[in-house]
Amino acid sequence: MRTHPPTQGQDAGPSHAGAQAFREAMARLAAPVSVVAVLDPAGRRRGFTATSVTSVSLDPPMVLVGVDHRSSCHAALTEAPEFTVNVLGAHHGELARRFATHGVDRFAGAGFAGWPGTGTPYLPDAGVLLRCRTADVVRAGDHDLVLGAVTDARTADPAPDPLLWYRRAFHTPSPALPATAAA
DSSP: OOEEOOOTTTTSOSOTTOHHHHHHHHHTSOEEOEEEEEEOTTSOEEEEEESOEEEEEETTEEEEEEEETTOTTHHHHHHOSEEEEEEOBGGGHHHHHHHTOTTSOTTTTSOOEEOTTTOOEEOTTOSEEEEEEEEEEEEETTEEEEEEEEEEEEEOSSOOOBOEEETTEEEOOOOOOOOOOOO
């Protein structure tokens, strides 16, 4: 695993779009909510609520997790050999809030288990569970992008309704309305 230096233009100063305009635009991009969990070098469970998780590659299976340099979990995630992505269902709203809160025991009573052999924390009732081996860390502005090679993927059956982050609040999608015929 290595951390890449910033690419050309990353340290060129503030964006022409403006930080606030970009923040507003991204608030309108609905995203699934996950808890990313890891063991730090001392073996303590660490985790945070993440909406910047996306697939990167199908062959080999890989995901990307964005983590802010200021995050209390930054060092644990960027230095860990493995981590889990626990995609939350609608019933996990309180859990998502807890893992987004500073200064609390995020794992207390949360129902996490330890992966056999490594102890890496995971949520057994996650809608989607991805166990990942850290493949690379890439610096990108005020975040690091952690690339994870997926070593195990599990889905809940039946699939729970997803928990989404949209316009700075948690939401659950409602069923789509039937398409109407054009006149």
